Amino acid sequence: MPELTNPRAERVKAVRALAGRPARSRSGRFLVEGPQAVREAVREQAVRVHDLYVTDDAAARYREIVADAVARGVVVRTGSAEVLDAMSADAQGLVVVADLVAVALEDVVAPGPRLVAVLAHVRDPGNAGAVVRAADAAGADGVVLTRESVDVHNPKVVRSTAGSLFHLPVATGAELPAAVAALRARGVTVLAADGTGEHDIDDLLDVAGAAPAGVPDLAAPTAWVFGNEAWGLRDEDRALADAVVRVPIRGRAESLNLATAATVCLYASARAQR
Template sequence: MTNPRADRVKAVRALTGRSARRRSGTFLVEGPQAVREAVAPGGPRVHDLYLTADAAARYPEIVAAARETGVRLRTGTVEVLDAMSPDAQGVVAVVDQTHGDLADVLAAGPRLVAVLAHVRDPGNAGAVLRAADAAGADAVVVSAASVDVHNPKVVRSTAGSLFHLPVVTGPELADVVTALRAAGLAVLAADGSGTHDLDDLLDVAGAAPAGVPDLAAPTAWVFGNEAWGLRDEDVTLADAVVRVPLRGRAESLNLATAATVCLYASGRAQRGR
């Protein structure tokens, strides 16, 4: 492929927009790390893989995995790949959208779930999803009114974690909390005004007294909007509200950092269980 103004190139570039993604049911995966995870066996359906000749030589493992899974490979000039995506680094894939099913997630008996409530920033959403993957979470739920997880900025921020665990999108938070609680998970809201200190909960994990959340038990963490946090009506849905201790002079933690700390605390408490 040599023409950066070709219809195919324009169609790929259009996937940066939500309307094109909605119409096609596909999304754009950019860069070698994310594409490597997308084309791995057991990953989502990849329609097309586009590489420059240099990228094909530099990342033979991507080419080999694509051939093994029957993905169509197309070689394009640097100008073509740049026209598809300025963030491609010579590698772009068009992939089927996937939406996890909450009933399937709960049927598998999860021990750790991250829930994003009204999270709008793509970078934050992707970073939380990546942290959930790293901490060993079983799923991420992205509630209604949150960012589209197939937004290119979200996909890039996950660094491939989008393809590692179920991501449920679109349900109302109240319905999610009801389903999680019915499945035996404690629902903890992460908020700076929390009555429970995260470090104190770690100290008693596995032997928490009555009325105190046990981080060693199956847990769902609810994280709110990066600007205003959790709404009052969202906080009241939780079984308990937990704060991350601030020992220095910082006024607060950003969403992704706070979520990472909470998820890793649960991961540590549940280790070996």
């Protein structure tokens, strides 16, 4: 296609507007920025991708991404560096416009998952994206974001997932009680991660696969519920879980970052389930 050279063109403005939720809601599309996320969007869910915008330099640097896009029927449009910068300050020469990833709670629950991350009132985009990435790395079967959590199509969330958004189902808009009930109906134990937990995650790993009565078994199908970055889980949210589990602080740190604590919990389950 002819190169796009005008950073003030209507097409460029329309792409840039997708950084905001109103434009995403109206169009049903969102931005995917940077080589890693664009590579995975094209490779894993090309059917959702409408356009790939790329500078000549990026096209030469990431030939495999462009070739993959062409082979999968994605429209590739070249643009000047000024055009790509106008579309996104985080483009690194590559931007994709794709359909919103619409996943329902049932899509995560119906297959009978063994490991799920549930984000309740998680508002920080970087943390939410990092948890999706950690869940993917730990081999989780899905992620659920409650209605009060950040929009998973927020550009910072998408970037923070580093492409993992396109690897596993990420359901949005669920109510926490409904999510817990649906998971429990599938035989999934629901554990709330909280510093006040009655169970220590290290102790649970010691008895995984042979946990005594009344003690959660990390080897069993498990959903971890993670709360807000600032105040954690509300009392009513903790009450929904089968048990509350803490990650021990061995040193002098006041607490763990949400994404770090989530990674510890998800990998503990992954290890026990192996």
